[in-house]
Amino acid sequence: MTRPVIELTGVTKTYGAGETAVHALAGVDLVVEPGDYVAIMGVSGSGKSTLMNIVGCLDVGTSGQYLLDGIDVRRVAESRLAVVRNRKLGFVFQSFNLVARTSALRNVELPLAYAGVSRGERRERAAAALTRVGLADRLEHEPAELSGGQQQRVALARAIVTRPSLLLADEPTGALDSHSTAEVLAQFDELAVEGRTVLVITHEHDVARHAKRVVRMADGMIVADERQAPLDAPPPLLSARAVPA
Numbered sequence: 001m002t003r004p005v006i007e008l009t010g011v012t013k014t015y016g017a018g019e020t021a022v023h024a025l026a027g028v029d030l031v032v033e034p035g036d037y038v039a040i041m042g043v044s045g046s047g048k049s050t051l052m053n054i055v056g057c058l059d060v061g062t063s064g065q066y067l068l069d070g071i072d073v074r075r076v077a078e079s080r081l082a083v084v085r086n087r088k089l090g091f092v093f094q095s096f097n098l099v100a101r102t103s104a105l106r107n108v109e110l111p112l113a114y115a116g117v118s119r120g121e122r123r124e125r126a127a128a129a130l131t132r133v134g135l136a137d138r139l140e141h142e143p144a145e146l147s148g149g150q151q152q153r154v155a156l157a158r159a160i161v162t163r164p165s166l167l168l169a170d171e172p173t174g175a176l177d178s179h180s181t182a183e184v185l186a187q188f189d190e191l192a193v194e195g196r197t198v199l200v201i202t203h204e205h206d207v208a209r210h211a212k213r214v215v216r217m218a219d220g221m222i223v224a225d226e227r228q229a230p231l232d233a234p235p236p237l238l239s240a241r242a243v244p245a
């Protein structure tokens with residue numbers, strides 16, 4: 001029996017104390033199994049961003065338990081959390097977070113460099129990941145030379161190059177036009193079909209429609225958790241199939 005990638009039990013998060021305390025999470029239970037594709041939805045202030053920070057090991061809950069791929073995050077020393085994030089998580093943010101004046105290849109190599117992977121293997125795996133997202137002809141381009149959609153695909157390549165247990169995306173299409181949004185979502189769809197575990201934070205129903213499961217939050221709690229039939233799987237992207245990441 002496989003273990004869940006995410007297992008939250010009674011997780012709370014409170015900022016401040018006394019009458020001014022803000023209860024961002026009010027006892028969240030959530031299990032995400034390997035290969036699931038989950039969209040977390042909610043209006044501003046619903047707790048979805050706080051939940052993302054805890055799932056991404058960028059913050060810790062006030063109480064409750066969080067197991068990431070079987071690891072009790074609250075028991076991990078702060079000095080080791082960065083290692084856990086590097087090995088277990090791949091992040092995709094709305095603002096891309098690419099290093100300026102640095103090639104796409106070098107941007108994708110960065111998490112492998114932090115993990116101590118040799119230079120030759122870094123370059124090979126980074127090139128494979130960029131090919132996987134359809135950017136084999138953009139390896140040496142810097143972010144300023146790429147469109148928004150291409151920059152987000154570089155960020156996606158960087159997120160998957162470490163072969164993480166969980167791909168965590170925070171409003172990944174929020175800064176993109178409709179054409180680039182379709183390109184990026186097609187990549188997420190393919191990754192889900194391949195069995196990657198994907199968690200997307202979004203307020204856009206069109207984005208959530210791609211997921212297998214939609215979790216809705218309000219007032220720091222999960223108020224709905226529903227399965228849905230995902231959109232039809234996209235046809236294989238020829239450029240993405242050249243070299244697997």
